[in-house]
Amino acid sequence: MTDTFENHSQETLEAHLVQVQTLLAKMRLVEELVHRQGGPRQTLVENLVHKQHLAELHRQIEILHPADIAYILEALPLQERRLVWEMVGAENDGEILLEVSDSVRESLIQTMDKAELLAAAESLDTDEIADIAADLPQDVIQELLTSLDVQKRARLQSALSFPEDSVGALMDYEMVTIRVDVTLEVALRYLRRLGELPDQLDKLFVVDHDKLIGVLPLKRLLTTDPEASVAAVMVEDFVKFHPEDEAHEAAQAFERYDLVMAPVVDAQGRLIGRLTVDAVVDYIRESADSDMLSMAGLKEEEDLFSTVWNAAKNRWMWLAINLCTAFVASRVIGAFEGSIEKLAALAALMPIIAGIGGNSGNQTITLIIRGLALGHITPANAKRLVLKELGVAILNGLVWGSVVGVFAWLLYDNPALGGVMALAMLLNLLVAALAGIFIPMTLERVKRDPAIGSSVLLTFVTDSMGFFIFLGLATLLLL
């Protein structure tokens, strides 16, 4: 791939995007001028300037790597995205659909008819078809299945059957196998006969009948005497995966052992595919992104230029949940309205207690989520973690509690109010530390992703308890 397209640094790529945008803006201008003169759409299409612009746009697009066209499509609003998409040569359609994000892929597929979709899908490998299958209409998939040969159909069906975050969903089938009972010389001749090798291939898979019994790193193949036998040179202790393994554990193994590719085998040790580092890199990036998006309460990846309606739908669930917790916190305050009528300062001070509790608890939660993801937290060390976090909460409670206490005292000239403020801060920080540990650990134990719901639950606890502790103490001690 890298030898047939121009390669671009991010900087030149962004410059390219700006060029395309400028051209599109010019085209919009021409279109508006034609419209204003009252001519029919026909006139626009016949317009010479318009034609020149189209040709220029075409020139700019066709030299780009599919991944770079994908980048440009992501950054364009819907209408212009469609215009550029129509200009892409059909032979690149499949590659580009693979590279864009889910939401942009949806917007592109909407503009394609069945024949175009079939052609695009047929230009891809079976594992790649499986990656975009979720967005393809059911009848296109059916037709694809019937058009593939037996081996490919079986592969596509099995690729479609793996859960999204499994090794099976990330693997591909482009591996090179050699028999264990030959010499390196034979292996070298075999490779030369193949004529072309897959990307990201850093080892051959050594098989005995259909069992995978070793791997032959290319660097060993290249540096060892060709007379040697594969059996003598191959590595027998190698990292392998099963298709049902979790993708994030495989990604950790790739990071730990600096892998470029690894075989995927079934329960009987038969070779069924391979996992490559480029698939792992995409997976790592996508899961980091999706963690970030879901922590902010976005249901799924959102096209920057999606319609208002789609964007709103994507965000409603989270806002609705937060509204419910806010209602509950509001009722906690409501229970103390009598106290607030007597001392309105309480209303002004209470958000400080709740807010700092939330911030502090979020720090704890972030460390715990990370520790859980890396497998650093076990029953044996959980107790120490709790003690440490409570220690930090007490220290912070004494320091920041004093600060806010003095602030309240000076502002309202009321030392007792300052004392209540300080005590409430200390208590709410302790609540925040405990919630920050137990919420993600409980979610993990019940097999939920702790990165997703933890933060909203924590804020719920620190808000409600913060209001309750502060207003409760004030009612008891001050009024």
Added chain:
Amino acid sequence: MTDTFENHSQETLEAHLVQVQTLLAKMRLVEELVHRQGGPRQTLVENLVHKQHLAELHRQIEILHPADIAYILEALPLQERRLVWEMVGAENDGEILLEVSDSVRESLIQTMDKAELLAAAESLDTDEIADIAADLPQDVIQELLTSLDVQKRARLQSALSFPEDSVGALMDYEMVTIRVDVTLEVALRYLRRLGELPDQLDKLFVVDHDKLIGVLPLKRLLTTDPEASVAAVMVEDFVKFHPEDEAHEAAQAFERYDLVMAPVVDAQGRLIGRLTVDAVVDYIRESADSDMLSMAGLKEEEDLFSTVWNAAKNRWMWLAINLCTAFVASRVIGAFEGSIEKLAALAALMPIIAGIGGNSGNQTITLIIRGLALGHITPANAKRLVLKELGVAILNGLVWGSVVGVFAWLLYDNPALGGVMALAMLLNLLVAALAGIFIPMTLERVKRDPAIGSSVLLTFVTDSMGFFIFLGLATLLLL
């Protein structure tokens, strides 16, 4: 590396950690028993059971890959971490120091004397020494510099001079170069003479004198007739980097073009190093982690088992900033204490307006930060983004504003209060949308990382403005 150690899946690794922890717990028990019997420390060391435990621990550690020992060290509290660390063979010290996180590395280095540190560092490549240099005492680095040969010293000094997030800081020097004027046959013989090739090597660098003029992918070397010349087979249009390029842009190029390794050249086109996918994977993971940590206001990566004091210091800055913004929001409320005394319901309802504004703004900010990081946002499309986000805010404002309005009306039997609530919600969502776009874009424009300060600034705006809009409208319209 993968051929000399047992490789472990995450699952077996976690089981291994539990074994080590169990053993350490047994040792603690023995220690306590000896102590309770009043024996001196001597007794413990002579204790047979203790010796057996130590031997068992040693056995469990020595079969592990350095990256796996690093994992176990991360998951152990300080005292036990030191015990295990002392057991690690000195030949693995360097590798492990490289693998652990910064904070854990600090805790390990504290236990080592100068001779041990020197030995550990000397087992590493120069680019690897540079990676841990920040944590080494100055005198160790000086001694290292004098002990290295001229080429290595120059490399270490230049590696130390690159900024942390540059390609120069990630690159290594393990490349294989061949001359352009030879045949593949000669290249193959040369590789065989080398006897060993670096990891992650998928291409040779083709040089003409000291200029890099092409790359020869191993897969071409393996599949082409050995009689062919390097010049005829090499690829001349390849991705290359400069040491001062930003690491995150290089990482994006690795993702886009599915690279395994790429050359690093100076301004004159001379080869100076290479960037490999394993360094890129580590970089991607670390930056995702550090984004997540800094969004939650942790100054730096924190050892799960750091001391309370270190942990508190790591978190203070953020809490102090949040306290300041909370004080300001509190004064906004303070300005309306008269209104709150008359209608305490305002105090109970105001956190809903501020809270949902914050949630909604955070959704916008997350999309914008992501769009900026991916280079999808340009001046040409910013206007459309603003219109879309305002559209979403109006839609959400009408929907959720009505919900909270009806809630307030029914709860307090006061339709006017409901109307104020609905209007305030709509206005604060508009404020949140604008703040959610302009805060990260402004930070980006002034060359600050938008992922770091955006969220606290946003909450400041949505809290203060939320309180001001709601209490202000209520004062104007209700009282």
